[in-house]
Amino acid sequence: MSDQHQALLYAVADHRYFETPSRLADDGERYPWADGPIPPGWIRADQGLWTSLRPAGAEPVEQGWKIHLSATPHTAGLTLERAGAVLLKRGVPFKFLRSRRAVELFSGKQMHRAASGKFLAAYPPDETWLPELLDALVAAVDGLPGPYILSDLRIGGGPVHVRYGAFVELWCEDADGVAVPALRDPSGRLVPDARGAVYRTPQWVNPPPELEPHLLARTRARDDDFPYAVRKALHFSNAGGIYLADHRVTGRQVVLREARPFAGLDGLGDALERLHREYRTLLTLRGLDCVPEVHGLHTVWEHTYLVEEYIEGRTLLEEMVERHPVAGRDCGPEALRSYARWAESVAASLRRALDAIHGRGVCFRDVHPSNIIVRPDGSVALVDFEYASTIDDPDLARVGARGFRAPAGATGVEADAYGVWATSLAMLMPITEMIEFAPEKAAVLEAAAAERFGLAGAGWPRRPDVGAAVTPDAAEVPDPVDDWPALRELLIVGIHACATPDREDRLFPADWAVFEQGGHTVAHGAAGVLLALARTGAPVPAHYLDWLVAACRRARTGIPRGLYDGLYGSALVLDELGRRQEARETLDRAGAAGFAPHAGIHSGQAGAALAYCHFAESAQDSALLDEAVRVGERLDALARGETPDGAGRLIAPTRAGLLLGFSGAAVLHLRLHDLTGERRWLLAARRALAHDVEHCVVMPDGTVMVRQGHRHLPYLDEGSCGIALVARDYLDRAEDPSLAALIDRVRPLAAGDFVREPGLLRGRAGLVAALAVLGPEGCEQEMARSVRALSWHAVRHRGGVLFPGYGLQKLSADLASGSAGVLLALHTVFDGKGERAGLLPAI
Structure with a gap:
């Protein structure tokens, strides 16, 4: 599931914060087996919005042919009643979405297409059960509608589907080193369990004979008479795709808007209902030059396509991205x-x-x-x-x-x-x-x-008088330049006001990733927030630290993680905040999982080794320093283009910046230079920096940014400001005119007029903190203006101030994207006298 779809899933339970889906307010809509009595001899368990039932004492099967039933919100209860009776009678474990609202959510327009429509999943003990069980389920739900599940093979024309996949939670790393759901291949090795929007089986799996007719029907499910040939997909959603196509005879270029029945729900109906509404509307508007000409409706198999004129041009959003005066362009x-x-x-x-x-x-x-x-x-x-x-x-x-x-x-x-x-x-x-x-x-x-x-008079645009009158908030946010102490206090109040020490999944509201990573981490979890409070002189209650220790002990260690998304960073924070014994315990748990295959600081080996450097110095542990040295040597070999020795594979960064690029390796090399006094680490740091500098380009205004695809980035985690911070550290130890010139070209970016997000790692707070560290000489007025612009994003909340996180979707207190990061950045600007040491953990 993509980050976009994950964000949507975690966005529904609360309008202010990202929340675990299990907190969805659906108590009055849950199906009887979700919270009512269950049959004797069965055990119930909850996971997010899913409720599972299994026979007591049954050993879980690891993988096999799973059966999925789709449903609509109107028929899901009846589907569960009928299918559940079949499964209970035969003792087959199954799970189902717990409520009508959960069904609506998973079938929503913007949700992941591969998961769309899945309402119930059954787990037969082995494939010999498949023929009889499929027949019984098909008969039980005959006539009940459900959307086609794109990742599965449909059985007949109803809501029953099958797919070979994992029955239990297994994880492995994909080719990019990302943790993904896994299957076990015949050799016993864990491999990715592909869960895309197309039906496929692992290459070693042969479908049982009973599925052959349905596989044949699937290959025939097309219409050779469809008069349009698709040239390119323009957009996909759970409702269907939007395609650029040509008429097979005339060559006329058109746009096809696809609607999948029973899918893409939005509270007003499904995709098909909306498509027909659009078709009727375009007929009404036919002849206007500001709307596309409609060419008709076509149904292929069970999907319907609206055919309309292709209008030459670009979306206004694309034009805005291309034209808007931002740092790097002419902003005169x-x-x-x-x-x-x-x-x-x-x-x-x-x-x-x-x-x-x-x-x-x-x-x-x-x-x-x-x-x-x-x-x-x-x-x-x-x-x-x-x-x-x-x-x-x-x-x-x-x-x-x-x-x-x-x-x-x-x-x-x-x-x-x-x-x-x-x-x-x-x-x-x-x-x-x-x-x-x-x-x-x-x-x-x-x-x-x-x-x-410079808009004349009152300027434009002006908000129309629609809805309730909007008046300025009586409790305005203090100007950070004129009254930093007042804003500092409000930030601290806002962070404390939203703390939830009674919960186990997270201590403070944060980016949705907090739920995936265990709640303890530096980037989005408690460790980062507590570090920011401590470094800015704010009180850190003992029960917050107790919560962090308990969260670290609960954290899963099967998948190696790094300094910002794993236990390495939490160990470092616990040590800095005085919990030394628990800190070393946490470090040992992190090390037991091994190293992630990434090279960078955020999730990879450079960050883990920096944690070892910290503990090697604080605890005088030479074994930890030796391990950090081995990591440094592997990272330097990677920068040289050689194959690193030992510790599994190591993936070279494809992005550039302090946390995600080779600059992270340079930070480690500089730290090792300080600890060992060996000049080889200074040379290694310069080689690592050279890799990231190669990603940099000179912009039209003479500044330097990192080019990543079609984007140009100035930020700390990925971008030129993060590289410049490491370059400045290098210059503290050696001369290098080219790096000094790089810093001079990066510095103006940190005081740009417009920055979309406020946060530390990918927003304005990080940029102004970087400018304070790099030296604001010559940019004092621009820096003050940039700091003041943080008021655009400051929100009065529960007696304090909070900031929205990534994507401006939800309020966040975390270090990476939210209020803790803003607090730490402004502390660096106003109280830290431009010292970088207090800005980011271990860097």
Whole structure:
């Protein structure tokens, strides 16, 4: 499952924080076996939103042919009743989604396609059970609908599917060193259990004969009469794909919008219902040049395709990414004025388009930059009419993208007016998601846009009078430059106010990864937050440290992790905060899992070795130093292009930066130089830095960033500011004019006018802290302006202040993305006198 889909799964249970899905508020909707009586002789267990039932004393089978049943929210209860009776009678273990709301969630429009539709999973003891069990289940649920499960083989035309896969939780590393679900091959080796959106079986598995008819039916499930040939997939969602295609006879280029029945739920219906609504709307709007021409509907097998005109151009979001004046580009006064004129012209064209649509009695209701196509001539067209309504529809649900959807109760016309305003504002200040956290941020962003772009008078855009009136929060966030002590206190209050020491899964709200990593880590867990509190002089209650120790003892050690996502970093924090015995215990548990195959600091061997360096010095343990030296030698061999000796495979970084690139190895080499006095480590550090410098490019404004694919990055974890911090440490030990020049070209990036996120590792807080360390000489005014801009993201919460984390999706207290990182960064700026030693653990 991708990070995007994981984030969505953890986003549903709470509107403020990422939460474990098990906390979904569905008590009144749970199916009887989820929390009611279960048959005698059976054992119930819960895992997230799944409830499992198994016969008492039954030994779990590791892998085999698993049976999946799909269902709709309307029929899931009956599917469970009928299928469950079959499975209980035969003593077959099974699990099911615990409630109707859970079914709706897993079938949601933006959820992972491979998992879509799965409602019940049964685990036959071996494949000899398969023929009779499949027949019984097919008969039991005959006539009940369910979406097609893309990862499985469908049995007949109903909701029963099969796939060969793991029955129990096993993990291994894939080719990139990422922990993934695993199967055991015939040799006993763990290999990845592929769980994609296409049915496939491991190469050593032969499907039983009973599946042959269904495999044959699957290969025939296509329509040779379909008049369009797909050229490229433009987008995938659980609802279906969007494709660029050509007519087989005329060659006309079109867009195909696919809808899968019973899939892609959104509270208003499934993908097929929305597709038909869009088709009817486009017929109503036929002839307008601001909407695509509709060419018809086609059904292939059980999927329906809306065929519409391909409109030449790019989405407004793509245009914004390409044009917006950000660090690395020309951000002078004329460039800003030019961009603002372009944005106003787009907004004017968008208003004209919506006026034309309203003239046909239709409201769009989903205005945001990804639904707007900007043609080469600058005019705009709207696409994706699945939420359109008639102009006089009195009963409208709130729909749309975060940061662009109108308040609840808005009419269709009001929703479109709000969407124009939000889109106009986003072109200037593309962080309108902040309005979801605090409506008063609308005025803050309007004022910031007017100031930055020199907009005349009151400026534009202005929020329309839609929904409840928005007034500025009486308790404003203190200006960090003018009153850092007050903001510092509010950050500390905000962190303490959201602590949950009564829970085992996490101590503070954080990025969703906190639930995957065990709650204790430096990046997203308790260790990072407690370190930030301690280093800034804030109290760290003893029961918080007790919680961290207990979380480290609970943590799984089967998959090796690193300094920021594993036990190595937690051990270091415990040692720094005075829990030395528990710290060494935690370090030993981390080491027992071995080394991850990554090279960097965040998740890899450089970070683990830095932890060893710390303990080698604090505990005078030469064996730990010897181990760190061996890691340093392997990393240097990797930088030389040689094959490292020992400790399994080691993957060279494909990204560049302090935490994710070879710069992490350079940090280790410099540390070993300090501990041993050996010049070879200084040379190794320079070789490692050279690898990351090769990823750097000179931008149009003369600054230097890391190029990663189509992106240019200045950040700490991945980007040029992190590299510059290591380069400065190198220059403290040796001269190097090229590295000094690199630092001079990086420094202005840290005071950029616009940074989308506020956090330490990938946002403004880390950049201003880097500038404080690198030396703000000549950039003092720009730095003060950048620090003040953190107020764009500061949210008053529970008597304090919190910041949103990665993607501006949820509030976070963690070190990597949230309030703890902002606290530590501003401490470095105002109290740390630019000393890097207190900014990041072990670096």
